[in-house]
Amino acid sequence: MEGINKPLQGKTALITGGTTGIGRAALLLLASQGVKILFFGTDEKHLADTMDDVKKMQLEDEVMGVLADVSSKENVAFVFQHVDGFLGKLDFLINNAALGAKGLMETSYEDMAYVINVNVLGYLACAQEAAKRMKENGGGHIINVGSMSADTRGGTSTVYVATKAGIQGFSESLRKELNPMGIKVTLLEPGAVGTDMQPSSPEEQREKEERLEMLKAEDIAESILYILSQPKRCDVVELKVRPHKQII
Template sequence: MEKLKHHLPQSLTGKKIVVTGGTTGIGRASALLLSELGAHVLIVGLNEQHLKDTLQDMYAVAEGEVYDVIADLSTKEGIAKVFSAVDDNFGTPDILINNAALAFGNVEEGSYDDWQRVINTNLLAYVACCAEAVKRMKDGGHIVNVGSMSADVREATGSVYVATKSGIQGFSEALRKEVNEKGIKVTLIEPGAVDTDMQPQSTEEKKQEVKNLKMLAADDIAVSILYCLSQPKRCDVVDLKIRPHLQII
């Protein structure tokens, strides 16, 4: 990691970073990498066991401080709980990584309550977390919104999920224009298929898909996020699309 630090245009040591969905998949991989590079990281999770497992791994490698909060981001109370923890531990965050999301199919599945929970978690929470972060980023900052290739592919089997990821795409583009003069960067990351809990295959099947170049590892996206965060102030990575080599879409 020391050698890697020397190659980063901008150091992340001491940066105060909030990672939603930070206990599994992309969020977990990002939290581990950034804490190992010396950032102070607050992870937000919903499952207590996932949180404990992630914290154990973070404590083993972290060069920065580690914080955590359990919160349901589909509710306004959950958002308030997260930013109460931000205020208590950080005061002013430098970076927000919006990553928490729920998988879902199409409108022929589920009920109004199901759709509301997915939309609240996948889209409204992004808006709310960005709003709270912007209020606190008095001297600039960086927001990374993790979207999905679904915003472009718009598969018929996931219209509700597609609606949320398309919303994140449009929101991120408009948000960058809104906060640019405040010195706040906005980056949208849109991965293809990634080996996370959101994929329905078994663990072994997903590992094979990664080996066969048809699926990405969560670490691939974490390193991509690191690239975006470490660029100099003059450089904005606005939109980064990452696909498995053999996922032709």
């Protein structure tokens, strides 16, 4: 009966940006469902805090965290060495590591380059390495966590919008490229979510959640579980999730 209740039991996943927010919530939920997980982030304290939560669930043998910056080619190679060593095979990639960014006139060239490297090049590089392994295994599933900003295109976050619009186009094209290999591709576009990326304080975020103006990271984790739990015949190509009172 356990296999029926946990359809993802025995699967493996790489979660980028897994130490905070959506990535961390997805990690804890998927691990509870029997998924073996490798995750990474850039902050040592956040990584340690996440592993503390994993240990409380007594799942430390099934979850491994490393420090890495997805903007670096060397770091991507480092991560996938651990994918091969710790996971052995790769069923799922949750492309989630991303940075917020302000408008064009408020952002330096150096900051623009770094955000693009993380938010776009990092997604492409991880998807490429994941797809190589999934092709050899006869299939897999890549979820690109985007943003409603790709559609709403607000004027105060121009650089961020550029990256998320890029991920929107990339996801649509990538599905066409990888579909013949049996690899699913899903674009998940949340609305406002109470995470470290938000400019508002944690207290303000909790208030917005109570007013139905902001999602919790756990809401998006549940969406990820739903996407990955669908039968092989069923592709969730695009999923938009917004707070009830975020009418945009």
